[in-house]
Amino acid sequence: MNPAQNPGKNVFSLVAFLIIFGIVPGINAQNTAKTYIRYNQVGYLASDRKVALALSKEPLNGQFVLQNGTTKEVVFKAPLRLSQTTPWSPFAYYYELDFSGFQTPGTYQIRLENVEAPSGTFTIGRYPAYQEQLLFFMRQQRCGYNPYTDQVCHRGDGRTFFGPLKDSSYIDASGGWHDAGDQLKYLITSSNATARMLLAYEWAKDRFTDTVDDLGHARPNGIPDVLDEAKWGLDWIHKMHPAPDQLYHQVADDRDHRGFKWPHKDNADYGWGQNSYRPVYFADGKPQGAGKYKSEATGIANLAGRCAAAMAIAARIWKNDLKDPIFAEKCLKAAIELYALGKQKEGYQQGNSYSQPYRYTEDTWADDMEWGAAELYKLTKKETYRTDAKRYARLIGTTSWMEKDTAAHYQLYPYVNVGHYALYDIADAKTKAELADYYRHNLERVTNKGLKNPYGVGVPFIWCSNNLVTAFVTQAILYERMTGDKRYRAALMAHRDWLLGRNPWGTSMFTGIPAHGDFPLDVHLPFWLFTKKVIPGGLIDGPLWETIHGKMVGLTLSEPDEFAEFQPNHVKYMDDIGDYSTNEPTMDGTADAIFMFAFFAIPGK
Template identity: 55%
Template sequence: MKRIFILWIFTFLCFSRSIAQENPTIRINLGGYPSDMPKQALLLSDQKLRKPILVLKNSSGESIKEFQGDLHEQAWHPFSHYYSFDFSEVSTAGSYYLESKDGKIKSQTFQIGPYPAWQEDVVSFIRTQRCGFNPFTGEFCHQLDGLSFFGIRPDSTRIDATGGWHDAGDQLKYLITSSNTTARLLMAYQMDPDGYMDQVNARGLPGQNQIPDILDEAKWGLEWILKLHPSPNELYHQVADDRDHRGFKLPHEENADYGWGPNSFRPAYFATGEPQGLSQYKSQATGIANLAGRSAATLALGYEVFSQIEGYEVFAQSCLKSAHTLYEMGKKQEGYQQGNSFGAPYRYEENTWADDMEWAAAKLYKVTKKPEFLEDARRYGDLIAAWSWMERDSASHYEMYPYVNMGHYALWQVGNEEDKQKMVNYYEQNLEKIQARANQNPYGVGHLFIWCSNNLAAAVATQAMLYEEMTGSRKYRPLLQNHVNWLLGLNPWSSSMITEIPEKADTPVDVHMPFWKILNKSVKGSLVDGPLWSTIHQQMLGITPSKPDEYAHLQPLHIKYLDDWADYSTNEPTLDGSAELLLILKYLSLE
């Protein structure tokens, strides 16, 4: 008993020491701050400090200016006092750090200036998710995707659903997320057509092919959407299901058995607009307009981009033709289709659709100038209005997806002044809801801590960015930057939420990903799921941490984040979550 007591005392002292080493402590954006954006740091302490001052110093140790902290009324466990330091007035590019006047507390070094081209790393991560041929492993996989179910063809009819991307650490493929991922790639390219690298060919292997890598990846996504729409009245929305979840495996070593043996056929689910499921858990569905509309919008974007590139005109026309037929499918079956599960209650629970049809109608109007598309876009825009997860205090998994209403942005681009003002008002109503929540915590963030919360943080930043483009107003720049700050380390754990970004900082390492778990290889540029409300985290099925929590002394009571491969709910990189970063990272990298 004495030996146990001594061990307990030793453990307590070590734990106390870890807190002492972190207290007081400075939180910064580890990736730095663009020159013309707001700049904030936090000082966290377990006791009240008298007029705390931090000195901004350059890389040579020269003092630039002193800044006094403002005490926040709100505090998150385990620290009782939070002080914010605003140094937005400093805009000269360079390396800096913050230090207390007595030199006892010092931040990590950070940069002021444009962000590096991290969007290229995100594109590289998306490439590692390729199915069919995976350039990361150099192996072919899932060559028998898939067999049709619930469709107009007899069940188990072979269709070509090869290609696309694996969704996350698993190897399912969803039109729900892949359509949005493809669209983000195309939109990011349109932001700066001359600003992307060409280092890989169409297969994703080293070698130039005269189009940027971001378009190689977008074309990969477009081709898969076209495969899932093989005729004017057919649309498939998912390949495989959670029978996939049989431990970590490399894509070409598939061990899941869907009834035809491992590494064999996988089901391809037809979008019927009705509830689906082969076992206990059934999806909900009222139509297919979310999938048909979003896919049509994405294909219209594909036409916009590839019709301008010599040699891709025929491909562009095939995109436009399918965009039209998909849009008609959506009009005939307004409503939403959700993801399918087999043995667990988890699925993509998207339950909005008018935003996707608005997006498609606006894009089709842009390329055809047919007035009926503009009228449709207005009607769908009024149907969805300001409805968004941003209006809610909680939401289900992927409810009201995508997390930014791109239909409103697309209608703003092509509409008249009345349309433009209405779309601005919808965005502003959402952002005001986020701002109200952000005002209630020292980090200045207002997204929800539901599953894939980091996607929501990125979405807030993106919507604030688009609002600024639409209005010219910088009203939400602090909100934009605070959510970027959160993702890049100005958070309770002082850890970025993007693998290996920024370089030489604390970033997710022990991720829920087969390339890490099997090959011990980290892939740069992936956004992990992010922190969850503790009440949700403790109810997630099958999570048993594999090691002691390195952030145990920093965890707030109400949210949890673990850098542990066993925690699929907070530390799994996702395809569409990473794509959610593309627009904002590109924007922040521009001079």
Template identity: 45%
Template sequence: MMKCTPAILIALLLITIGFTVTAQTQNSWVRINLLGYKPVSPKVAVWCSKEKNAVTGFSIIDVASGKPVFTGKAGKAYGAYGPFTQTARLNFTAFTKPGRYMIKAGEATSPEFTIGDDVYKGAANFCLRYMRQQRSGFNPFLKDSCHTHDGYTLYGPMPDSTHINVSGGWHDASDYLQYVTTSANATWHLLAAARDFPNAFGDEHLANGLPGKNNQSDVLDEARWGLNWLLKMHPQKDWLFNQIADDRDHHGMRLPKEDSFYGLGFERPVYFCTATPQGFGKYKNRSTGLASTAGKFASAFALGAQLFQDTLLQNRALSAWALGVDKPGVCQTAPGRSPYFYEEDNWTDDMELAGASIAALHAANNKYLAAAQTYAKGETITPWLGTDTARHYQWYPFINIGHYELAKLLTGKERAALIGYYKQGIERVWQKARQNAFYRGVPFIWCSNNLTTSFAIQCYWYRQLSGDATYIELEQACFDWLLGCNPWGTSMVYGLPAGGDTPSDPHSAFSHIGHYPIDGGLVDGPVYGSIYKSLIGITLNEPDEYAAFQSDLVVYHDDYGDYSTNEPTMDGTASLVYLLAAKEIGKPGNFKGTVTHDHGAITRGNTSKKQLALVFTGDEYGDGAAYIARFLQQQNSKASFFFTGRFYRNTANKQVIAQLRKQGNYLGPHSDQHLLYCDWNQRDSLLVTHEQFSNDLANNYKAMAAYGINKKDAAYFLPPYEWYNDSIAAWAKQQQIQLVNYTPGTCSNADYTTPDMKNFRSSAAILDSIINYEQRSLTGLNGFILLVHIGTHPARTDKFYYQLPALLNYLRKRKYTLTTVSNLLQ
């Protein structure tokens, strides 16, 4: 609940002295969606009273004029629900005029609300604030880093306490545990929101979460943050890790920093997926396989590969899938000192989604499509639908996402069967929901708001797939519940809507200790009174402002002490991002991304075209320049060259640079003095100032001007060492320059290595790596920025540029076209 400052309380007290008796004796209320309603959507408020008499009608009052603009009859009396003796639904769907209104029913008046086409605009984007605040590693909200030492391994094939770098990702909730289970699901929802509703999101943040623009929507930046961590948790094809930390985390609230109570300095434990029960104390989980976790990995990676055109993600999707196939069963999170853990008991839904997601990458993946159909039969209806209870995260994700993704790939009876599964599950909930005025059929178990969000999405997907609007009021009722149409009259999303009744004292260290807003966070939601009474360690810290609306059936407290109903969760918020985007936009649109970005730089062009850019960089060495220029001229091919100012000014290079320019190749900047912009191990740590960066780049362009090359003609910039961060990309953007970098996946850039280096690659090995990648990847080298060096240290006598004839011959046989970076990225 939005609480007032002392000054405001005094003012309100003086104003409302004459109304004290009325307020104390209020016995009826009108609950609404505080965020508002679209003109063409279902619009239903709920009247609820502690008296037996039913209301018969209601009026809509225009706030500006104070006059009634619509009258309607109340629906049937639904009788008692929770704390109320009598309830009714007030349906005003027929009223569509945009404006600001209140509803009056009997003696009760609702809060003000809005009807308008753009009433949900920006809401999904708003909830991304909470996701950024939950980041581990570098936290852009705090502008500081945390948990950078993660972590030491447990249960793995390596010795226990082996260090592995898994820093990053999101904190799970108000504690700082991190689970693949929830993080992969959250990542998938963010990716799906970007795919289905790209116009719902802006570009106001860099990839590291700090303010700025990087030509990529903020929802994709957030999804990429999740994917990068998941890659660390699946670092090689036969390794899966499931979680970081355990419930030792719960020893006390604190802002995220370095935790030192796990026994190895600031390192936290990283649990390996073993397909067997785990738990360091007397409590153990009931793990039986890997498929539940492996399937979530695979589906997030596959959708990420599709949107980011990233072959590493594609490969990791396939390796995670293989582990899931090999070891079917559930991989639950590990408990410690307490009996609480994520008790996931289903896994075929995860493998169905994984199979459908991999199949969507390429039409030839018939085996994955067939496997997904088989897995779909393993869980036709999500088991909690229509029941009164379930264990904590027992059926997770809370709906079968795979049915939706698979149905989009199928036709006829196979598609109809999947849609039918959704309908059967919705109908089970509807049989319960239809009996109360709130249309509440979701059980009040832990994270009931997460279940409500997911169920609303299932209703939405069913409507989109089938065209059947039978359950549209039920879908809207679940959405409305989250935003104020509930017994307490409060939104369950911190700060949404602005100025509305929303959580203000959540179970969160950010708000409780740091007094920071946790904008956009979806709290757990109400629980059965019986659950609340049985939980350990709950004490309310303030008088309960919702005391009049608590009941034996269900309770909700806007109080820091209630971790069962008022703790925000990362995965629930990510699901809500998708739902809010769906409500804002309506129908799924088309994802229009054509290039791949990484930390603000373009790293790959459109993968739908069989073309690539061959890129050469140069600073100290230029021994291959004349050979490369002559070869390109003979082949009537063009490439791109990024040179430092030192290279441009070197008199030994002037003739060949002029020749390359005359041949129509692209010539661009590579910094003036080949500076290292940021720390190799802490990428967010800059080693140059904005002024140093700008002056150095200006000098690079000054050297290029001697060849008649100006900034307008060379607006693509490849950074020195091919190493940079979001700040460098933003600084370049301020100068109307676009940062580019090579496409990862091959060893082409290893042509600088010398035989004395541990990472030495022979030219033959480099050529093989390029060819193997092209043959292994579904998208081949489409859109690739393939980087090699124009010269190397004299100690490397095995020069890769002499392999260019073999490389170009292979590419032409495979029907590729060589082009410049400027043409590739148009």
């Protein structure tokens, strides 16, 4: 941890000595308590709500100051304001440090009055284009040719099961992305990651650059890097949809979990020897599992709808922006076929496990079909798609994790219903009002929960809680774009700031971001273990309820908890390679966050 992020660590004993012996008269003894400042380590746009927190076990009074990060000149000061929310252990007192009224661009630090140690530095003004660093992380998750290792992995993907071909028949399922620190590949997450990157590009085309080619080599190819990465996902989806009536949904299973390994030296053995063929599971909409544990699948519409949405958006981009009518037509054909598959088998396909109970338990699908139908209407203008989209919108309504206090792992994936946003612009006035109400219903619930704690965060701390934080930020942004209503902007900021350091642990939740701050280092990722190099841009799983964290199978910490003095009783985060539940970067969470960073990448927004 960076001591600058935790003022008082090195100075309070000295200050106490000076006070006791009267060497420094007039200093308020209350401010000699061990105090920590939590703030957005990246910084703020000039117009942002800018509120840091001071955490203390004893009461404080006085003021805080904002000082120039270079000259140390005081540029702003204001009183400490005691938070009226319920404090989280182990600190009894939380003070809000509100400098929203200060808007001059520059680099700054926060310091409590009469305490010499300031916070680390952060900026006010232009927001860095961190969406490009998140794309770097996505490239190192690639399966097949990986530009980070400059190796080709998993050439034997794969051998089919549960499908129309005889079990163990070979099909080409190479490519795609490894899901997280392990090397499985899921259409559940990859379809969402692909579609969300395409959404980010369409919404903010001017916020993406071209620095690499389609293989991820450092040479521009005339295509924004976000589209190169999205196409890596599109190409894999095409492989997983080899015929109009076929869709495969997963490559490999938890037999993969044989310790950390280089992807091109995979020691997993699925019956064909180590580093050989891996199973490819067909999406038949029925419960599946090659071992003890079975899924609870009822259909395939969640996958088919999301894939259809991704393909429809891609058809539009490749036709209109990249002037590639051949690939655009291929994507349009796939979108129509996939959507039809979803209508034939409404319901949800879940992930498959083998020897462990953990799997992706998604159990919603109407939101995905709504998204696919809305995007297909925009392309084809066929009224049947718009009619379908409205039906699916009303079927899913407000269904979301935002209504709940808990949920199973990936149960309500993909955490934000983009279908409501996609339908809004092509809907009649009555439907528009309904769609806005659906979003508002859920935004209200998360916002109100957040008002009860000092951090303003209202998500349940289930596995992958950071994905929920990103989803709330995304839904608040989409709601603003739909309606122009900015009533949730303060809650949006609180959740963004949580991800970037205004949390109990004083750490960003993205690897390597910001480079000068505290960020997850000892992450559950093989490349970190083997190289000790930080791969910037990965969003980690995030904090977890203590009642869940303490029961995770196979979770063994590799070192003493460096955050022990900050851990709340009810929620835990560990920067430890052994903690796969809170400190593992995920591909889909990272892809989802690209939209958030693109939104803030332009000053004055």
